[in-house]
Ligand SMILES: NC(=O)C1=CN([C@@H]2O[C@H](COP(=O)(O)OP(=O)(O)OC[C@H]3O[C@@H](n4cnc5c(N)ncnc54)[C@H](O)[C@@H]3O)[C@@H](O)[C@H]2O)C=CC1
């Protein structure tokens with residue numbers, strides 16, 4: 055039984071990191087010493103598309119780098135302490151940002167804004183200066199605001215390319231597949247669910263009607279699973295009881311999204327996954343960042359897919375998402391506008 059489970063786990067891992075070899079990439083993790091940063095760095099070390107890993111944190115990154123560097127995969131690993139941010143970013147093609155404080159019970163993601171906004175702003179400013187061509191993957195919360203912060207900082211520096219900035223919403227997609235699969239008696243691979251909108255509470259909009267099995271859920275079961283996907287983060291925050299929020303499932307989700315991007319950058323066709331990007335889908339309503347299915351290609355964002363056909367219930371979810379998302383985006387933009 056153990057052997058069978060282990061074999062299954064290994065094959066899932068290989069699928070997650072399926073590659074067609076080709077070009078390899080230098081990847082940097084900012085916040086590598088943290089709860090997400092450590093397991094994320096480990097997973098990236100096992101990704102064959104990563105040639106070099108640059109690990110930075112204001113504390114602990116050299117130790118994490120020494121540890122991860124012993125894993126027997128080809129990539130090289132370097133750790134950088136607090137004062138060496140610029141060195142960490144040199145020659146980097148992909149930057150993943152899980153730097154910042156996590157929630158405690160009773161907090162919303164927006165409650166993290168006061169601390170995390172300036173952390174993300176300052177990291178974005180260094181990226182704009184040292185690695186202006188890098189693809190930037192933002193994990194730090196509140197994602198609905200931190201992504202516009204990065205965009206505004208890069209814009210101010212004259213180096214913003216919307217094809218290269220991504221809010222990582224993959225954990226919502228991972229949760230949706232897992233929760234729905236359990237209810238319909240299928241595997242998560244059989245219940246991929248597109249999740250659109252943003253990454254907090256009502257801004258998280260799962261489109262169950264677009265999956266054959268997901269659309270079978272109705273009534274109270276439907277309401278409950280939508281709520282669980284929207285508030286899955288709270289479930290973990292509560293269970294950790296003051297010790298932080300999701301770290302391991304987030305590291306998995308972050309590595310999964312990074313691998314998707316790396317495959318797209320390598321020229322693989324048909325790599326499509328939801329991510330929070332600069333988007334025209336709701337621009338007419340003053341909302342210029344939105345998560346929907348995005349095709350990833352050699353330049354990053356290749357094509358932003360429309361939302362597609364949705365049910366009346368899902369339309370209501372979108373209607374509830376938009377005003378909150380707009381507020382979050384504006385908060386991020388005005389923070390940068392007011393920063394000197
Ligand atoms: N996008 C998503 O789906 C998710 C996002 N998150 C968010 O990810 C962030 C990190 O969470 P955890 O890893 O659990 O927190 P953590 O506190 O365990 O780790 C954060 C790390 O960031 C580092 N850090 C702080 N300021 C820094 C700076 N200026 N430069 C570089 N590193 C810096 C800290 O030293 C620490 O090692 C939080 O904001 C959390 O809310 C968490 C789960 C899911």
Ligand SMILES: O=C([O-])CC(=O)C(=O)O
Pocket residue numbers: 156157163195225286287288290291299300
């Ligand atoms: O809930 C949180 O604060 C962390 C997070 O974004 C998630 O788990 O989805």
